[in-house]
Amino acid sequence: MIFESLSSKLQATFKRLRGKGKLTEKDVSAALREVRLALLEADVNFKVVKDFVSKVKERALGSDVLASLTPGQMVIKIVNEELTKLMGEKAAKLNQASQPPTVIMMVGLQGAGKTTSAAKLANLLKKKHHTPLLVAADIYRPAAIKQLQVLGEQLAVPVFQMGQQDPVQTVRAALEHAKKTQHDYVIIDTAGRLHVDEELMDELARMESAVQPQEILLVVDAMTGQDAVNVAQSFKDRLGLTGVVLTKLDGDTRGGAALSVRAVTGAPIKFAATGEKIDAFETFHPDRMASRILGMGDVLSLIEKAEATFDEEKARELEQKMRSQQFTLEDFLEQMQQLKKMGPLNQLMEMMPGMGGMGKKLKGMNVDEKQFARTEAIIKSMTKKERLNPAIINSSRRKRIAAGSGTSVQDVNSLLKQFSTMQKMIKQLSKLEKGKFKGRGKFPFM
Amino acid sequence: MGLFNRLKAGLQKTRSNLLGRLGELFSRSQFDDDFYDELEEILIGADVGVETTLEVVEKLRTQVKAAKVTEAAQVMEILKKQLLELLGNERKPIELAAEKPTVILVLGVNGVGKTTTIGKLASLFQAQGKKVMLAAGDTFRAAAIEQLEIWASRSKSELVKHQQGADPSAVLFDGVNAAMARGCDILLCDTAGRLHNKTNLMEELKKVLRVIGKALPGAPHEILLVLDATTGQNALAQARVFNEVAPLTGVVLTKLDGTAKGGIVIAVARELKVPVKYIGVGEGIEDLQPFDPAAYVDGLLAQE
Ligand SMILES: Nc1nc2c(ncn2[C@@H]2O[C@H](COP(=O)(O)OP(=O)(O)O)[C@@H](O)[C@H]2O)c(=O)[nH]1
Ligand SMILES: [Mg+2]
Numbered sequence: 090m091i092f093e094s095l096s097s098k099l100q101a102t103f104k105r106l107r108g109k110g111k112l113t114e115k116d117v118s119a120a121l122r123e124v125r126l127a128l129l130e131a132d133v134n135f136k137v138v139k140d141f142v143s144k145v146k147e148r149a150l151g152s153d154v155l156a157s158l159t160p161g162q163m164v165i166k167i168v169n170e171e172l173t174k175l176m177g178e179k180a181a182k183l184n185q186a187s188q189p190p191t192v193i194m195m196v197g198l199q200g201a202g203k204t205t206s207a208a209k210l211a212n213l214l215k216k217k218h219h220t221p222l223l224v225a226a227d228i229y230r231p232a233a234i235k236q237l238q239v240l241g242e243q244l245a246v247p248v249f250q251m252g253q254q255d256p257v258q259t260v261r262a263a264l265e266h267a268k269k270t271q272h273d274y275v276i277i278d279t280a281g282r283l284h285v286d287e288e289l290m291d292e293l294a295r296m297e298s299a300v301q302p303q304e305i306l307l308v309v310d311a312m313t314g315q316d317a318v319n320v321a322q323s324f325k326d327r328l329g330l331t332g333v334v335l336t337k338l339d340g341d342t343r344g345g346a347a348l349s350v351r352a353v354t355g356a357p358i359k360f361a362a363t364g365e366k367i368d369a370f371e372t373f374h375p376d377r378m379a380s381r382i383l384g385m386g387d388v389l390s391l392i393e394k395a396e397a398t399f400d401e402e403k404a405r406e407l408e409q410k411m412r413s414q415q416f417t418l419e420d421f422l423e424q425m426q427q428l429k430k431m432g433p434l435n436q437l438m439e440m441m442p443g444m445g446g447m448g449k450k451l452k453g454m455n456v457d458e459k460q461f462a463r464t465e466a467i468i469k470s471m472t473k474k475e476r477l478n479p480a481i482i483n484s485s486r487r488k489r490i491a492a493g494s495g496t497s498v499q500d501v502n503s504l505l506k507q508f509s510t511m512q513k514m515i516k517q518l519s520k521l522e523k524g525k526f527k528g529r530g531k532f533p534f535m
Numbered sequence: 536m537g538l539f540n541r542l543k544a545g546l547q548k549t550r551s552n553l554l555g556r557l558g559e560l561f562s563r564s565q566f567d568d569d570f571y572d573e574l575e576e577i578l579i580g581a582d583v584g585v586e587t588t589l590e591v592v593e594k595l596r597t598q599v600k601a602a603k604v605t606e607a608a609q610v611m612e613i614l615k616k617q618l619l620e621l622l623g624n625e626r627k628p629i630e631l632a633a634e635k636p637t638v639i640l641v642l643g644v645n646g647v648g649k650t651t652t653i654g655k656l657a658s659l660f661q662a663q664g665k666k667v668m669l670a671a672g673d674t675f676r677a678a679a680i681e682q683l684e685i686w687a688s689r690s691k692s693e694l695v696k697h698q699q700g701a702d703p704s705a706v707l708f709d710g711v712n713a714a715m716a717r718g719c720d721i722l723l724c725d726t727a728g729r730l731h732n733k734t735n736l737m738e739e740l741k742k743v744l745r746v747i748g749k750a751l752p753g754a755p756h757e758i759l760l761v762l763d764a765t766t767g768q769n770a771l772a773q774a775r776v777f778n779e780v781a782p783l784t785g786v787v788l789t790k791l792d793g794t795a796k797g798g799i800v801i802a803v804a805r806e807l808k809v810p811v812k813y814i815g816v817g818e819g820i821e822d823l824q825p826f827d828p829a830a831y832v833d834g835l836l837a838q839e
Contacts, residue, residue: 236679
């Protein structure tokens with residue numbers, strides 16, 4: 090997932106630093122050179138990187154910091170702090186209108202994911218018992234209005250549209266309509282446009298003054314490269330940007346654009362889009378993202394995500410099992426059921442510290458429906474004894490299980506292998522658990 | 536000025552005329568560390584990527600030293616030659632199959648411009664007097680079929696479609712058969728956007744390839760990967776994985792009408808030897824150009 094390779098890079102660098110006793114100026118420079126390359130490889134804009142590195146260097150060379158900490162700790166602390174500052178420290182909420190409806194405008198380049206994000210946001214609000222209205226103001230892209238209508242229908246959220254008419258008129262009428270029909274949120278999907286397209290940028294500015302939105306969210310593809318700063322700057326110059334939505338985070342991009350856009354706009358990243366499914370949309374946690382860059386992992390995000398899906402009791406049970414490490418194939422089956430609700434396993438793994446590599450190993454283990462059915466059949470074909478103690482499953486038992494579940498011995502083998510990987514992961518997790526998630530934002534050695 | 540405009544202007548420009556930062560850079564009399572550092576920044580700033588940039592700059596340094604070059608213009612020449620070596624010097628247009636139809640499969644991650652590129656390509660072939668058919672292989676995204684339908688009518692092409700949610704392989708299978716039955720010269724196959732790290736979607740793609748090959752042995756004749764010029768280093772990962780699943784015959788680099796430079800195609804060409812065939816320079820049906828490597832390199836290096 091994003092930042093995965095970046096954090097492993099940083100970890101490698103800092104491991105080297107930690108191994109040394111004292112940090113000389115030369116050490117700081119050497120470490121920061123690697124930080125610089127890692128950030129560049131992650132697509133952070135080179136100017137942002139330059140600023141960042143020089144800020145860290147300036148601070149790192151201050152003697153007062155040196156006095157109270159070990160050298161390694163000092164650099165890590167500073168990099169962490171500056172990175173956190175750059176990302177924005179807290180998760181940001183949506184602005185509210187003092188009088189409903191709250192108007193939200195989605196803006197950005199072509200293909201960034203505005204339409205899908207607008208629908209996902211409507212879905213999120215609807216789940217919180219709001220009554221959003223979607224507005225189709227992309228009059229240019231073929232079938233864009235239709236796309237929003239289809240999504241609206243799926244969500245049972247009404248979509249306001251006036252065909253290919255002037256979108257400024259459309260949004261004005263939409264706002265009137267929303268007031269009359271008592272929608273408490275109005276989400277406007279605008280056409281994708283290049284930041285250098287004067288005419289279309291002007292159209293956005295006119296829309297803004299027509300409806301005075303509480304939120305103008307710049308939708309940014311997480312895979313964006315160096316140009317992110319130019320895009321962000323131009324949109325910021327023309328509109329009162331209030332936030333950013335980072336999309337396609339389910340890819341394997343390292344997502345340095347997040348840092349670039351933050352640095353340029355100062356606007357908080359409010360949401361992260363993490364998949365094509367309509368509920369793959371969540372609050373963005375900048376502080377945790379910064380610790381993720383540093384290789385802290387995002388255990389908190391993982392737990393939050395897990396808690397939202399697991400019901401209380403199951404969670405407690407599981408926690409118990411993790412502690413005692415009595416994790417059986419039956420639990421594994423149940424676990425998979427839960428994970429299916431939570432999203433791809435490898436994605437979750439990437440969010441845990443030290444598990445980046447593990448996530449890769451588990452890549453083949455995405456919980457898709459078919460595979461899940463197979464897994465279920467295999468486990469159900471085992472005896473109780475076998476489920477509790479898979480070590481006894483020898484080759485004749487494997488054959489029997491394969492025959493009983495209508496699968497192959499290879500399938501059985503691969504499941505057993507996956508299970509043992511999972512067990513290892515549980516062990517790591519419970520070790521972390523002992524180290525305490527609660528001491529958030531701190532390295533154990535700091 | 537967007538890269539495309541520079542690109543248009545690029546060839547007319549004389550070397551000494553290069554404005555701005557790079558001009559300034561190359562007007563220096565000394566090729567010292569600062570010079571190379573700044574060149575590094577320019578290339579990285581164009582999304583060429585750290586690895587490729589470091590390699591290019593290092594090689595330039597060695598060559599400049601070895602040949603005892605002192606003229607800025609000569610240094611520029613060496614640099615351009617190097618970049619062109621990586622990119623491939625020649626234009627590589629789409630070649631038609633010996634027997635019609637030529638089947639062209641268009642791939643890429645979400646939102647890069649696959650459908651739009653198909654519309655533009657259809658119009659291009661139409662203008663050459665070819666009979667063109669489009670197949671609506673994106674059965675996933677809402678209204679993707681309707682979008683392609685509009686491009687079919689704009690480009691006066693025929694269209695084969697199923698319902699949303701249908702099996703894309705089935706649609707494209709029908710497409711190939713229909714194109715053969717109706718004597719079309721070219722079949723352009725649209726596909727759903729897929730992130731390359733989604734195993735199930737890449738598996739789906741393998742099936743699409745198998746099925747097309749079954750309908751017409753030797754097809755698809757062209758497999759084009761659409762890359763968005765705005766994308767950074769991830770484009771290389773995309774190209775790698777797509778190329779593994781579906782051996783690419785070319786890249787289309789879209790959205791060059793903005794300020795993004797799409798330098799990652801240099802890294803892609805360097806590693807995978809897949810040529811860039813076309814560039815997208817706008818949303819209109821005419822906004823597609825054959826890729827001209829020399830003009831592109833000129834545009835890339837002409838910083839404002
Ligand atoms: N400015 C610009 N926009 C483009 C270009 N190619 C495609 N687009 C836009 O990018 C968006 C996504 O294009 P689409 O063809 O739907 O992408 P797909 O999801 O890959 O099929 C649309 O708004 C297109 O109009 C281009 O070369 N330049
Ligand atoms: Mg499409």
